[in-house]
Amino acid sequence: MSEINTALYIHVPFCIKKCPYCDFYSVAKLSLKERFVDALLTEISLREDCAGASAIDTIYFGGGTPSLLTPREIERILSRIRDHFNLATDCEITLEVNPGTVGPGYFEEIRRFGVNRLNMGVQSLCDEKLGFMERIHSAEVAGQALHAARRAGFDKLGFDLIYGLPGETETAWRKDLDKALKFHPEHLSCYMLTYEPGTPMHKALEAGRISPLRDETTAALFKFTSTHLAAHGYLHYEISNFAAGPAHRSRHNRKYWNLVPYLGFGPSAHSFGRGTRSWNHADVRRYGDDLDQGVLPVAETEILTLEQVLTERVMLGLRTSDGIDIKAFEKIANQGFMELFKDVVRECETRSWAGIVNHCFVLTLEGRLFLDTVTSLFAEKIWSR
Ligand code: SF4
Structure with a gap:
């Protein structure tokens, strides 16, 4: 499939609770979810001309926590996209999953509705690390979710992992990474912990309550990650991303890196095309209000020089x-x-x-x-x- 096809991104702005290192736009007010889905369906309809004649060959549900959407909500969203856009037959449809949010049967249902790739927010398979990051899941729960996804037939499974936590050594990171490798993920995103301004983790750093790793240590961990994963057959195809072969690279993310047009739906989502970038209000209530009135919730548009x-x-x-x-x-x-x-x-x-x-x-x-x-x-x- 040619890379001139458009990508669709859907931002699901809800989380059960905010993680202290995260600066993505999301709220922990799940009571707003139903209204958000209705507004999202309206936005999809209103933007039907935005992709022109090009086909959509990747759809990515990101967030926030997209796995807080019920299978029925995902079905409604995908069916609205199919009604208004020209979907490629081999469209890559990815859902980010928080392992702490999925119940029995979830993966089977979403697979039936067309999701064919999962990106699991595992972050770590070490309970101590998960505790530091205040994640809602344990290593055991993550393992159960990964097995359940495989049982449901998902053969494109990506994990997000975070490393470089205060005090983390190469030995500890190797142990964590090796636990992940036992699940044979087709894709791995390994992110170094960053202290984003405005987050509680950044405040803890400023207040001296936590000490970051030294630059030499983070550099050594980065190199170790690349060589260790290469030894296990993974391509280090982007600074934080690894694939178990060229076919398993994220088609969706490669479009961002290649400046291919994309359309973003949902609060704070960005769109890009024809030298212009625009983004929606990072406010789920404002998003709903605008769409209730039939207005696109665009906060700003810039024409790139x-x-x-x-x-x-x-x-x-x-x-x-x-x-x-x-x-x-x-x-x-x-x-x-x-x-x-x-x-x-x-x-x-x-x-x-x-x-x-x-x-x-x-x-x-x-x-x-x-x-x-x-x-x-x-x-x-x-x-x-
Ligand atoms: S679950 Fe993901 S999006 Fe939500 S707060 Fe945590 S890191 Fe951020």
Whole structure:
């Protein structure tokens, strides 16, 4: 399926409780869910012309906690999408699942309604880590959910894992990772714990109640993750993402990284296409009120400048193992890649941070540790040209 097809993202803004490190938009007020689903159905109908003639070949239910939707609600949403958009026959339909929210029969039902890929918010299979992150599930509950998903026939199973918690050693992380590998996930997203401003975890850090790992330790953990997973046959295809073979890479996320058009539904969801980005109000009540009146709940729209487009190409390309496609970049920039970035390329090559492979500029594993620095070097050249 061609990558010019559009992606759909649905933001489900509810969680049973907020995790102290999370800065995604979600509320713990489940009484608003029914009204949200009605509003979402209206938004889908109102935006039916937004994908033009292109087919939809990925749908991603993210959040928040999409697995708080009942199978019947998921069926209603998918059927509304089918009524208003042209769905590819092999459409990848992913649901993020919080293992602490699913009851018996859940996976069988959602599979029947068309969900064919799961992203399980496992985060860890160590109870101590789960406790620190204040997750609602235990390692045992996560294991039960994973087995239940397999029994229901899901053969595209991704796990989210978090590492780099205060005091976490390579030995402890290896043990956690190896427990996850026993389930043979087709996809793994391994995120380093970050302290996002405004979150309780960030406040605890500021107040000195927790101590972050030293930079050398996080760098060593990052490298270990990549080499350990490579030894188990996983492709490190994006800075935090690993796939058990090319076919198991997330089709949906690759569209974001390749700047393919996407439509986002739900509070705080972003849409992108034709050089424009817009995003919905990050407020579930405002979202419902606007749609009740037949108004799209758009908070802001921005038309990207050429500099913004080029910076995003660089930023996203550097994150992936495909790298920056030099020819595609030159076409948009109307300027030679080496003419613009000769010094940056030389510096990165000298430091063994990157190389040019098949006309793409690709970071090495060492270079990925300096992603922000390299991105800034490129951005400086783009904005001063
Ligand atoms: S369940 Fe996920 S989205 Fe909800 S607060 Fe926790 S990390 Fe954030």
